[in-house]
Amino acid sequence: METTLPNLRMHLVSAFISIILVIHQTHSNTCIAYASYPGNETDRAALLAFKDKMIEDPQEIISSWNESTSHCNWLGVSCSHRHVGRVTALNLKNQKLVGTIPPDIGNLTFLRYVDLEANRFRGNIPEEFGRLFRLKTLLLFKNELEGEIPRNLSSCVGMQYLFLHYNQLSGRIPNELRYLVERELTIFAVSVNDLTGEIPSWLGNGSSLTGLHIGNNYLRGRIPAELGSISKLKTLNLHYNNLTGCIPSSLYNLTSLVYFDVGGNCLHGEIPSNIGNYFPHLRGLYITFNQFSGQVPHSLPNATGLEDLFFTSNSFTGNVPANLGNLRNLTMISFSANQFQTGFNGLNFLTEFTNCTKLKHLLLGSNQITGHIPPEIEKLNGLQVLALYNNSISGEIPHGIGKLKNLTYLLLWGNRISGPIPSSLGNATQLLLLQLQINQLEGEIPPSLGWCQQLLSLALSDNNLNGTIPKEVIGLSSLSNCFQAARNSLTGPLPFEVSNMSKIVNVDLSDNKLTGEIPSTLSQCLMLRSLNMAGNLFEGSIPPSLRTLIGLQSLDLSRNKLSGHIPIYFVNFTVLEVLNLSFNNLEGEVPREGIFNDTKHISIIGNKELCGGIKELRLPACKVCDTKKRRKFPKLKLSIVITVSLLIMLTCFIVVVYWRRKSMMSPSVAFSIDERFRKVSYAELRQVTNDFSPSNLIGQGSYGSVYRGMLDGNQSVAVKVLNLKRKGAFKSFLAECEALRNIRHRNLVNIITVCSSIDFTGAEFKALVYDLMQNGSLEQWLHLGVNQHDMPKLNLNQRLDIAIDVASAIEYLHHHCQTSIVHGDLKPSNVLLDHDMVARVCDFGLARFLHGSTNLDVSQCQASSSGIKGTIGYVAPEYGLGGTSSLQGDVYSFGILLLEMFTGIRPTDVMFKDGWTLHEFVKTTQHKSLLKILEPSLLSVERIGNGQISDADMVRFEENIADIMRIGVLCSMKLPNECMDMTNALSELRAIKEKFLKHGM
Structure with missing residues (x-):
């Protein structure tokens, strides 16, 4: 027994050692197998190649990949459990990585999942992705990838999720991808790229597709009817392409649809009245910015889950359906820019929406809606945005509107709303x-x-507000975008609390009745870019403290009662582009440096005591005043001044009476004011035009006809004969005479003389005679008629030169005449081209002088009959709301003219209706697609430059075109105070011209 126990122990120890050896051997074999498996080093090398392509790695994810640890333990990398060391997933989502995807990624043949979304990967998508036959999910969206979609992605036969949207991919959708669609592809997303061509009809074979996202590209043509076969489809996103035609009826078979978006195309037709029956699961319906017509479908409440309803910018008519109030899940309704009316019930349909407790956005702007805002609006507790702007709504703002605690945007501008501003809005x-x-x-x-x-x-x-400006309001520190209260009747001083608006960018208090001195605390508004206090009763000097406002780009203190000297610190305002100090009581020497060195950027007229400055200002030289004598004899000096003034006034009165009587006694004398205008008679004008022959007719306008003639045998002239039977023609004649009498500019048509006489029948005759412009009107060159096809197209340089010429003329009228002049009818037919293709603005029949704070035409009354003054398409929107002629109105017309010149599209084109305008068309066009709307002839090589065009030249060309379009958009803003000043527009156009010249384009 004693011998047995030791032996047993020995056997147990021996067995234990054997087990340990076996385990060790097994572990060693495993390690050897891991190290020697052929895919390990391949996968590891592929990942290291990926690391080498990274330029930026701010989160240090890739940087943590090192040789000391297994690549299966690297951040973002997952490996297979069955196939040791083989990478199955690469997840680097939202790591702010910058670099390219190396072709080595094709060596990771066990990959099933790749997520590189929300980084900044550049370059092409490697073709080697086609080797990844096990790949099921490829997420590359929100990067900067370019080039075409690789065709051999079709080899990834098990692909279920392909997300390539929000990149810069180009070319067509490859036909090879049909093999993915016909198998297991569930979501196909390529929105927000630069894809071209048509929507492939084979997408309709996607039996597994639930999401199809191909919006925001350049796809054209019709929507394929085959898409109606995708029975499982839940999301169909086709928005913002160039799709045309109607919505195929087959699409109404997609009963599983949850989101349907075809907005921003050129689709037309009517929406089926029972569309709500087709899409019972619909949550979002987006058909904005198309040409759909008819009435809003009455069956929409059948789609009980509907949340978003966007019908903006179409041609829908009728009333807003009251039964939409049954859609209790609605969060957003947008019916802006259509032709909706409200019948006799006005806005009472809003009372039905009180059931929509989830409603957050209600947008009904730019329609034809009338009536009052109902008090029940206060029940829409969840409302965040209420936009009823640009309608014909009247009545008062309900006091209960202050109960809308969640309201963030209240847009009611451009209506006829009266009464007070509810104090409850403060709630x-x-x-x-x-x-x-x-x-x-x-x-x-x-x-x-x-x-x-x-x-x-x-x-x-632009209201009728009165009283003082509350310090609680102007002292709001949150105000940063703008505080605008111009053209009211506000009184009292500007509160010192204005200093609290330290972040404000735009302040416009012009044309009120504000008094007192300009508060020095205004100096604390350091972010100010635009300050307009013109047309008030401010007095005292311009505060020295305003020297801190060095970021000002526009300052208008004109038409006040300011005195003292012009502050020298204005010369240090390096970004100041517009300085208007005109019509005050300023005195002393005008600085010469900085902005004062260019008369295009300053206006100081109407200050009689100013002197010095640069010679272009034409001010008297400054004299050294004997201040002692001025103190000693103030009363005597005042008496002398009064006496002399009275004598001058009496003399002027006598001269005026004399010349009036003389002119009345001589009706056949030309309507000239001084000797530089020659005299012509009716008979002479009839002779030089060959009896006003139709063969010499070169144009017709609102108030008369224009004929070609030859005066004195050698001077080509254009004779404008007024049709005095037309209401307003006589006033137009007077307006044009007065406007042209004392203005001279190379870009204004030159008047030779005028004639006020009687014809051979005894009827009154009035005509104006101009230099003949050999190359006709800009209208003829932009839109060639049937008899003008032999005329060459204007090239880019010519168009830019013409735009600069027109801007120069309008800028001269606005800022360099003794009294500012509004042209009132700027359009291509009123721009003539001389023999050197220099543009000259003509037709001053609607011209107005701006005297003080009131707009007056030269005949002291309306220049034409009632209604909008100007030409439809070019006239500023505020004129249609009853606004008077203004400088901004001319700027708006110029902006539309500029956009027309470079797009070749008239503002009255049939595509523009229901609130959709040339301005909106260009504005909503993305930067990258501006060349698509450029006048086609401008894109030819010979139009852009000589010879071959490099990529760099093309980039510069696109940038300059974008700048031109931007100027046109900024000039044609709907709100006058948002329009670019003509001085700025001219300056920027000249800068663009210099860029073209610099690069030889």
Whole structure:
């Protein structure tokens, strides 16, 4: 027994050692197998190649990949459990990586899942992805990838999720991808790229497809009817392409659809009235920015889960359906920019929406809606955005609107709303944007608006508001975008609390009755870019403290009672582009440096005591004043001045009476004012035009006809004969005479003389005689008629030169005449081209002088009959709302003219209706697609430059075109105070011209 126990122990120890050896051997074999498996080093090398292609790795994810650890333990890398060391997933989502994807990724043949979304990967998608036959998910969206979609992705036969959207991919959707669609592909997403061609009809074979996202590309043609065969489809996104035609009826078979988006195309036709029956699961219906017509489908409430309803910018008519109020899940309704009306019930249909407790956005702007805002609006507790702008809504703003605690945007501008601003609005403390401009609001600005501590923008201009500006409102520190209260009747001083708006960018208080001195605390508004206090009763000197506002780009203090000297610190305002100090009581020497060195950027007229400055200002030289004598004899000096003034006034009165009587006694004498205008008679004008022969007719306008003639045998002239039977023609004649009498500019048509006489029948005759412009009108060159096909197209340089010429003329009228002149009817037919293709603006029949703060035409009355003054398409929107002629109105017309010149599209084209305008068309076109809307002839090589065009030249060309379009858009903004000043527009156009010249384009 004693011998047995030791032996047993020995056997147990021996067995234990054997087990340990076996385990060790097994582990060693495993390690050897891991190291020697042929795919390990291949996968590891592929990942290291990926690491080498990274330029930036701010999160240090890739940087952590090193040789000391297994690549299966690297961040973002997952390996197979069955196939040791083989990479199955690569997840580097949202790591802010910058670099390219190496072709070595094709060596990771066990990959099933790749997620590189939300980084900045550049270059092409490697063709080697086609080797990954096990790949099921490829997520490359939100990067900067370019080039075409690799065709051999079709080799990834098990692909289920292919997300390539939000990149810069180009070319067509490869036909080879049909093999993925016909197998297991569930979601295909290529939205927001630069893809071209048509939508492939084979997409309709996607029996597994639930999501099809191909919006925001350049796809054209019709929507394939085959898409109606994708029975499992839940999301169809085709928005913002160039699709045409109607929605195929087959699409209404997609009963599983949850989201249907075809917005931003050129689709037309009517939406079926029972569309709600086809899509019972619908949550979002987006058909904005198309040409759909008819009425809103009445069956929409049948889609009980509907949340988003977007019908913006179409041609829908009729009334907004009240039964939409039954859609209790609705969160957003957008019917803006259509032709909706509201019949006799006005806005009472909104009372039906009170059941929509989830409603957040209600957008009904730019329609034909009338009536009052119902008090029941206060029941929409969840409402965040209420946009009823640009309609014909009247009545008062309901007091209960302040109960909308979640309201962030209230847009009621451009209506006929009257009454006071409800003080209860102060309870809507979440307000960010409050736009009440262009209405008929009256009373005082409620101090309670000061409770809206998050308010960014407050626009109250063009109303009938009175009283003082509450310190609680102008002292809102949150105001950063704008504070606008122009063209009201506000009184009193500007509160010192203006200093609290330290982040404000735009302040416009012009054309009120504000008094007192400009507060020095304004100097603390360091972010100011535009300050307009013109047309008030401010007095005293310009505060020295304003020297801190060095970021100002525009400052207008004109038409006040300011005195003292022009501050020298303005010369240090390096970004200041517009300085208007005109019509004040400023005195002393005008600085010469900085902005004062260029008369195009300053206006100081109407300050009689100013002297010095640069010679272009034509001011008298400054004299050294004997201040002692001025103190000693102030009363005597005042008496002398009064006496001399009375004598001058009496003399002028006698001269005026004399010349009036003389002109009345001589009706056949030309309507000239001084000897530089020659005299012509009716008989002479009849002779030079060959009895006003139709063969000499070169144009017809609203108030008369224009004939070609030869004056004195050698001077080619254009004779504009007024049709005095047309109402407003006589006033137009007077307006044009007065406007052209004392203005001279190389880009304005030159008037030779005028004739006011009687014809051979005894009827009154009036005509204007101009230099003949040999190359006709810009209208003829932009839109060639049937008899003008032999005329060459204007090239880019010519168009840019013409745009600069027109801008120069309008800028001269606005800022360099003794009294600012509004042209009033700027359009291509009123731009003539001389023999050197220099543009000259003509037709001043609607011209107005701007005297003081009041707009007056030269005949002291309307220049034409009632209605909008100007030409449809070019006339500023505010004129249609009863606004008077303004400089901004000319700027708007110029902006439309500029866009027309470079797109070749008239603003009255049939495509523009129901709120959709040339301005909106260009504005909504993305930067990368601007060349698509450029006038086609401008894209030919000979039009852009000589010889071959490099890629760099093409990039510069696109940038310059984008700048031109941007100027056109900024000039044609709907709101006058948002329009670019003509001086700035001219300066930027000249800068673009210099860029073209610099690069020889």
